[in-house]
Amino acid sequence: xxxxxxxxxxxxxxxxxxxxxxxxAEIEGYAGEPIAAALRAAGIVIxxxxxxxxxxxxxxxxxxxxxDCVMVVNGKPNVRTCVTxxxxxxxxxxxxxxxxxxx
Amino acid sequence: xxxxxxxVIGAGPAGLSxxxxxxxxxxxxxxxxxxxxxxxxxFKQIHKFFGSKEHKAKIRGYDIGRELLKEAESLGxxxxxxxxxxxxxxxxxxxxRHADGVRHYKGDTVIVATGxxxxxxxxxxxxxxxxxxxxxxxxxxxxxxVTPGERVLMxxxxxVGLVVGYQLIQAxxxxxxxxxxxxxxxxxxxxxxxxxxxxxPFYLSHxxxxxxGTDRVTGVTIGEVDASWQIIAGSEKHFDVDTICIAVGLSxxxxxxxxxxxxxxxxxxxxxxxxxxxxTGETSISGLYASGDVSGIEEASSAMIEGRISGVxxxxxxxxxxxxTVETRLNALExxxxxxHEGLFAPRNRGKSVPLTDEGIDNSQHLLKNGYxxxxxxxxxxxxxxxxxxxxxxxxxxxxxxxxxxxxxxxxCIKVGANIVAxxxxxxxxxxxxxxxxxxxxxxxxxxxxxxxxxxxxxxxTIPYEFxxxxxKGDVGTALDRSGTPICAATVTDxxxxxxxxxxxxxxxxxPRDEYMRARFWKKGAAV
Numbered sequence: 001x002x003x004x005x006x007x008x009x010x011x012x013x014x015x016x017x018x019x020x021x022x023x024x025a026e027i028e029g030y031a032g033e034p035i036a037a038a039l040r041a042a043g044i045v046i047x048x049x050x051x052x053x054x055x056x057x058x059x060x061x062x063x064x065x066x067x068d069c070v071m072v073v074n075g076k077p078n079v080r081t082c083v084t085x086x087x088x089x090x091x092x093x094x095x096x097x098x099x100x101x102x103x
Numbered sequence: 104x105x106x107x108x109x110x111v112i113g114a115g116p117a118g119l120s121x122x123x124x125x126x127x128x129x130x131x132x133x134x135x136x137x138x139x140x141x142x143x144x145x146f147k148q149i150h151k152f153f154g155s156k157e158h159k160a161k162i163r164g165y166d167i168g169r170e171l172l173k174e175a176e177s178l179g180x181x182x183x184x185x186x187x188x189x190x191x192x193x194x195x196x197x198x199x200r201h202a203d204g205v206r207h208y209k210g211d212t213v214i215v216a217t218g219x220x221x222x223x224x225x226x227x228x229x230x231x232x233x234x235x236x237x238x239x240x241x242x243x244x245x246x247x248x249v250t251p252g253e254r255v256l257m258x259x260x261x262x263v264g265l266v267v268g269y270q271l272i273q274a275x276x277x278x279x280x281x282x283x284x285x286x287x288x289x290x291x292x293x294x295x296x297x298x299x300x301x302x303x304p305f306y307l308s309h310x311x312x313x314x315x316g317t318d319r320v321t322g323v324t325i326g327e328v329d330a331s332w333q334i335i336a337g338s339e340k341h342f343d344v345d346t347i348c349i350a351v352g353l354s355x356x357x358x359x360x361x362x363x364x365x366x367x368x369x370x371x372x373x374x375x376x377x378x379x380x381x382x383t384g385e386t387s388i389s390g391l392y393a394s395g396d397v398s399g400i401e402e403a404s405s406a407m408i409e410g411r412i413s414g415v416x417x418x419x420x421x422x423x424x425x426x427x428t429v430e431t432r433l434n435a436l437e438x439x440x441x442x443x444h445e446g447l448f449a450p451r452n453r454g455k456s457v458p459l460t461d462e463g464i465d466n467s468q469h470l471l472k473n474g475y476x477x478x479x480x481x482x483x484x485x486x487x488x489x490x491x492x493x494x495x496x497x498x499x500x501x502x503x504x505x506x507x508x509x510x511x512x513x514x515x516c517i518k519v520g521a522n523i524v525a526x527x528x529x530x531x532x533x534x535x536x537x538x539x540x541x542x543x544x545x546x547x548x549x550x551x552x553x554x555x556x557x558x559x560x561x562x563x564x565t566i567p568y569e570f571x572x573x574x575x576k577g578d579v580g581t582a583l584d585r586s587g588t589p590i591c592a593a594t595v596t597d598x599x600x601x602x603x604x605x606x607x608x609x610x611x612x613x614x615p616r617d618e619y620m621r622a623r624f625w626k627k628g629a630a631v
Contacts, residue, residue, distance in 0.1 A: 007606060
């Protein structure tokens with residue numbers, strides 16, 4: 001859920017709305033925000049499935065340390081979505097295993 | 104290879120302070136940071152800081168960050184962002200990765216201010232989406248402006264757990280509970296109290312049994328632990344949550360110091376390795392310093408002072424400042440730092456039970472076990488005096504380094520004294536005018552204004568209020584006690600907001616006269 005107004009921080013600055021795709025579906029987000037933030041705002045919490053146990057993973061540290069939130073972005077696997085800025089037209093896909101694998 | 108008088112690694116509170124201090128003595132300084140934005144974790148700190156005026160007390164973290172950046176900029180400090188340092192060698196050679204390639208730099212001195220990362224705790228289901236660090240939740244809501252979830256359980260009652268818990272409520276999430284395996288609240292009592300009075304229960308001696316859900320968190324089971332940290336059968340409790348935040352401490356990010364070959368040691372067995380440092384933060388390698396959390400976990404206020412200490416030491420080492428200048432500056436900074444190291448939360452008191460305050464009053468065990476003071480013990484503290492007419496009730500009961508209330512009062516009603524960990528004393532002979540400056544200035548939100556008689560057998564209570572929507576005069580609602588339990592009907596009689604209050608509004612409501620010493624929060628609507 002986006003925080004429309006905040007008692008301390010006020011309203012978020014006006015940002016450019018962009019569209020991108022998540023597993024083929026079109027989603028809206030704001031240019032420059034972390035991909036993970038746009039996904040969370042759209043209700044998406046599963047970023048990848050692990051290679052061995054096929055266990056779901058999502059945001060864990062949100063500052064680019066833990067690599068739990070990596071996804072396939074514009075065809076490139078292992079992109080840390082919590083620190084990678086969203087751009088218009090990006091393709092963001094759930095990562096299976098080390099990337100390049102299918103569900 | 105480009106050369107600098109000083110290279111600082113990390114643009115957080117310690118690093119930026121080190122850089123500005125050194126630059127103010129004339130050093131040519133470069134700061135490297137892996138992030139797109141400087142400030143480290145300062146910009147997600149939206150609460151008012153503790154300390155004294157010199158420690159930037161009562162200023163919110165992000166404003167301190169802005170001030171520091173401005174200062175660094177005006178002194179000509181070069182800040183390289185998106186530039187992770189990937190190598191540090193004993194000769195003080197720094198290797199950074201930039202967008203266009205890897206470059207080598209040489210620092211005549213180097214200050215490592217890489218901070219710390221969050222500790223984790225493993226339990227069944229801990230890898231499910233929805234389990235995250237408390238710092239992650241804080242980044243999501245305060246930087247990215249997206250809530251991490253709707254219903255959240257906080258694991259950990261240290262200051263991070265308490266502060267982030269409060270911020271989750273501010274962001275509009277429901278905080279279902281704060282739990283901790285320890286038998287006592289680990290953070291400041293005032294941070295706990297401001298969460299507890301909104302109705303959030305504390306479960307001490309409890310930990311997570313399992314996170315539930317298949318694809319994401321849908322619930323959590325917690326249980327009480329015995330003296331050997333095992334779950335007591337039958338003590339399990341379930342909550343429907345979509346998010347579990349973990350706030351179980353931080354570990355210093357010492358990798359670069361180890362890489363450089365600086366001596367490391369464990370302060371106590373199992374405590375983790377820290378760089379061996381002199382009083383100025385200098386490591387076993389001459390001219391290589393460690394500052395802030397990387398040299399031992401504390402908090403941002405002390406990190407900023409430590410950064411300045413290392414910065415002036417580097418200036419002295421390279422001959423930019425004479426011995427006398429360095430000594431004078433170091434003395435001032437070390438005095439400020441030691442003031443932050445006093446009181447109940449002093450490093451020497453870590454993990455210990457301290458029965459009495461410095462004033463010889465009982466430290467509230469009720470506060471440590473429940474997150475709030477018991478009604479019958481409030482009057483024991485020197486900030487609480489019952490007189491007629493409008494006056495403050497200062498529910499500040501632990502020796503913590505903080506004194507903005509003393510400066511806030513235009514009538515000098517409140518005295519902390521030179522020792523900033525002393526409990527504030529309300530002078531009942533002075534003339535409180537009910538301006539509310541103290542209520543807004545208290546970083547711990549532990550000052551309330553009361554008026555025991557406003558007519559019609561009613562009293563008024565003024566509380567600090569930092570939530571939305573802001574109530575309006577005339578709103579009918581319910582007063583809650585310190586535990587967040589509804590106690591009586593309460594009508595809003597005044598709502599004050601002022602620039603000087605810095606986003607803390609003052610909410611005044613009326614209650615029956617016999618309830619003004621208990622009513623400490625307000626909610627719209629009738630009690631259920």
